[in-house]
Amino acid sequence: MNRTILIIFFSALILFLIIINIPGIENKIINIFLKQQVELNSETLNKKKYLIECKLTDEIIERSNIDRERQCYYFCDSNDIVRVDTSIGFMCQPFILEER
Numbered sequence: 001m002n003r004t005i006l007i008i009f010f011s012a013l014i015l016f017l018i019i020i021n022i023p024g025i026e027n028k029i030i031n032i033f034l035k036q037q038v039e040l041n042s043e044t045l046n047k048k049k050y051l052i053e054c055k056l057t058d059e060i061i062e063r064s065n066i067d068r069e070r071q072c073y074y075f076c077d078s079n080d081i082v083r084v085d086t087s088i089g090f091m092c093q094p095f096i097l098e099e100r
Contacts, residue, residue: 057074074095
């Protein structure tokens, strides 16, 4: 019984390899996979990311959470202010780089 299963497995494998390598036959599974991969690549190419420097504008230590939290506010653009919450043990950095 094990011998028949091995023969069937290797026969199916050889048949599959022959079908893939025959010129002129398009394998739909491979084409679908490649098409999805090309679409993903084109989406990532269209999304260009860059880093913008944001400068520290304000640092707030909440008196209610004085042992736990420090809030750092960074000015990135005219309408873009980023808040970063850190532990009280870490000082606010003079600037950060944000991905856009």
